[in-house]
Amino acid sequence: MSVRDLTKIFPGRGGGHKAVDAVSFELEPGGALGIVGESGSGKTTIARMLIGLESATAGSMSVLGRDRSRPARGAAERRARARELQIVFQDPYTSLDPSQSARAAVDEVLRHHAAGAARAARADASTRSRSRSGPDPRSAPTKATGPTSGSDPAIDTRPDADSNTRPVTSPSTNADPRDARARQTRLEELLDQVGLTERQSHARPRDLSGGQRQRVAIARALAADPAVLILDEAVSALDVSIQAQILNLLVDIRARTGIAYILISHDLAVVRQLCDSALVLRSGRVIEQGSCADILDNPAEDYTRALRAAVPVPGWRPPQH
Amino acid sequence: MRIHILGRIARARASLGPAGTVAAVFLLLVLLMAVLAPLVAPQDPNLQSLLDAYSGPSGAHLLGTDGLGRDIASRLVYGSRTSLLGPTLVVAVALGVGVPLALLAAWYGGWVNAVVARVFDLVYALPGLLLAVLAVALFGPGLMPAVVALSIAYIPFLARIVLAAARQQRVSPYVDALAVQGFGVVRITVRHILRNIGPVVLGQAAIAFGYALLDLASLSYLGLAVQAPTADWGVMVSDSNALLQGYWLPVLAPGVLIVCCVLSLTVLGARISGERPQPYLRTRRRARTTARTQPAAVDQNGAAA
Numbered sequence: 001m002s003v004r005d006l007t008k009i010f011p012g013r014g015g016g017h018k019a020v021d022a023v024s025f026e027l028e029p030g031g032a033l034g035i036v037g038e039s040g041s042g043k044t045t046i047a048r049m050l051i052g053l054e055s056a057t058a059g060s061m062s063v064l065g066r067d068r069s070r071p072a073r074g075a076a077e078r079r080a081r082a083r084e085l086q087i088v089f090q091d092p093y094t095s096l097d098p099s100q101s102a103r104a105a106v107d108e109v110l111r112h113h114a115a116g117a118a119r120a121a122r123a124d125a126s127t128r129s130r131s132r133s134g135p136d137p138r139s140a141p142t143k144a145t146g147p148t149s150g151s152d153p154a155i156d157t158r159p160d161a162d163s164n165t166r167p168v169t170s171p172s173t174n175a176d177p178r179d180a181r182a183r184q185t186r187l188e189e190l191l192d193q194v195g196l197t198e199r200q201s202h203a204r205p206r207d208l209s210g211g212q213r214q215r216v217a218i219a220r221a222l223a224a225d226p227a228v229l230i231l232d233e234a235v236s237a238l239d240v241s242i243q244a245q246i247l248n249l250l251v252d253i254r255a256r257t258g259i260a261y262i263l264i265s266h267d268l269a270v271v272r273q274l275c276d277s278a279l280v281l282r283s284g285r286v287i288e289q290g291s292c293a294d295i296l297d298n299p300a301e302d303y304t305r306a307l308r309a310a311v312p313v314p315g316w317r318p319p320q321h
Numbered sequence: 322m323r324i325h326i327l328g329r330i331a332r333a334r335a336s337l338g339p340a341g342t343v344a345a346v347f348l349l350l351v352l353l354m355a356v357l358a359p360l361v362a363p364q365d366p367n368l369q370s371l372l373d374a375y376s377g378p379s380g381a382h383l384l385g386t387d388g389l390g391r392d393i394a395s396r397l398v399y400g401s402r403t404s405l406l407g408p409t410l411v412v413a414v415a416l417g418v419g420v421p422l423a424l425l426a427a428w429y430g431g432w433v434n435a436v437v438a439r440v441f442d443l444v445y446a447l448p449g450l451l452l453a454v455l456a457v458a459l460f461g462p463g464l465m466p467a468v469v470a471l472s473i474a475y476i477p478f479l480a481r482i483v484l485a486a487a488r489q490q491r492v493s494p495y496v497d498a499l500a501v502q503g504f505g506v507v508r509i510t511v512r513h514i515l516r517n518i519g520p521v522v523l524g525q526a527a528i529a530f531g532y533a534l535l536d537l538a539s540l541s542y543l544g545l546a547v548q549a550p551t552a553d554w555g556v557m558v559s560d561s562n563a564l565l566q567g568y569w570l571p572v573l574a575p576g577v578l579i580v581c582c583v584l585s586l587t588v589l590g591a592r593i594s595g596e597r598p599q600p601y602l603r604t605r606r607r608a609r610t611t612a613r614t615q616p617a618a619v620d621q622n623g624a625a626a
Binding site for chain 1: 504513
């Protein structure tokens with residue numbers, strides 16, 4: 001994942017407000033980047049631009065080499081982008097549909113992407129058969145610009161990748177019992193991975209605790225099998241012991257799946273536990289960037305030092321006034 | 322299977338409460354009466370017999386007859402058909418136009434929301450009855466002009482509530498999460514937002530149905546909607562209006578039915594959309610009764626509640 005000179009200016013009087021100012025960073029596959037800063041430093045705005053809920057004023061973003069600076073065009077591209085990047089929001093109480101059980105929420109996402117993969121495979125197969133019957137000058141550019149090319153590794157690793165071998169005429173993924181079974185297996189796997197019990201998985205969000213809801217939100221994000229997962233203050237709303245559980249879960253998931261994280265937090269302890277590299281934001285500008293240990297142990301900037309000093313540690317006393 | 326249905330009924334009763342359950346059962350009976358009118362009605366509603374005019378309740382005529390000797394019970398039964406058809410059309414049209422507009426405004430927000438909301442406010446300011454009278458003046462009396470005019474007037478009554486509820490869902494992070502999963506606008510709106518605000522829509526539609534019933538009955542009473550020979554509750558009230566002082570049953574019977582239907586729909590609508598009857602009144606009464614009984618009984622009451 002690569003971000004270059006990302007800038008966001010919210011319109012307003014006096015030229016508007018520069019919330020994010022020329023932020024650049026790289027994230028290796030399977031890496032983990034912490035973005036720290038105080039409230040209003042632009043952390044969440046960066047996240048919202050990355051997932052496409054906010055448009056960037058300037059700069060470029062790409063995941064797996066595919067650009068996402070401009071808004072997605074069409075259902076196929078939206079789906080393809082969903083498989084690149086997912087997010088877990090801060091508030092576990094409002095980030096789940098209140099009328100959907102955990103199981104239903106995760107299954108809906110699995111179905112959605114399975115149907116998309118099948119459609120992409122069909123489109124791809126028909127493109128291929130057309131080019132076999134004779135070179136069609138129009139098919140080449142569509143294939144090059146479209147996000148649905150069959151060589152996409154994100155699509156081929158999906159459990160229903162065998163849909164490529166099915167006849168082009170098959171109407172829907174749901175009709176194939178093999179796909180249904182694969183999806184069911186994947187559903188159980190995901191619920192198991194985030195540590196939800198059978199009973200919890202059938203419960204509505206209002207019957208789940210904050211930590212359990214956040215597990216559901218993580219499972220739903222992972223259901224898209226994304227290359228990168230953004231955790232936008234994903235543990236901030238939880239109490240400390242549950243925070244630790246979720247953080248362990250996240251470490252575990254990364255070790256198992258090789259997913260990359262962008263962890264947005266104001267809590268340096270959380271960043272230290274999960275991240276390899278970090279960047280420090282202040283008023284939308286990157287003021288320090290490097291490996292996590294370097295920044296947190298030997299901060300070069302006063303601001304980082306101040307952030308670090310704000311973390312209570314054993315033996316810490318409130319300043320005397 | 323039987324247990325499943327009984328369980329559903331029990332759950333519906335619990336969520337509707339005693340008043341809501343009575344209202345729902347009453348409305349179901351009225352609906353059944355309308356659907357099965359030919360089976361339920363003792364006689365032809367339009368059969369005249371001047372010799373039997375103004376007869377009181379008897380074995381042959383359960384609620385007596387009107388000035389033309391028509392059986393009032395049968396006219397009530399058949400009248401439920403026209404009296405329910407009008408409001409059904411009004412609510413269907415108002416929902417059909419208002420809900421999509423409200424959902425559209427809620428999704429896009431910004432100036433789309435502002436324009437749609439202001440248009441709703443503007444239409445909301447028009448009195449429905451006045452609009453209906455205008456429509457009748459233009460197109461002549463009849464059920465259809467009245468229905469069309471009332472439909473327009475009822476759009477904001479439904480859509481403003483839907484817009485507010487949908488807006489609240491729209492800004493919920495779960496909608497963002499679904500958008501990030503690549504779900505389209507229509508799917509998120511229909512499968513998630515509309516589903517979550519369903520009870521609000523349904524409840525408000527029930528209340529609107531009641532008001533539309535009352536409005537159409539008023540218009541029919543004035544001779545502007547349903548026309549005279551047709552059996553209709555509003556028409557029946559106006560038919561026997563002149564003799565109210567000495568002979569009140571032909572007026573009272575349809576009047577009571579109208580009032581009961583509107584009341585039931587209002588109670589039911591409020592319960593469906595999640596309004597609870599003021600709970601502090603109930604707890605107070607319970608507190609007073611339990612204070613007089615033994616402490617052990619208080620515990621039992623608490624557990625039972």
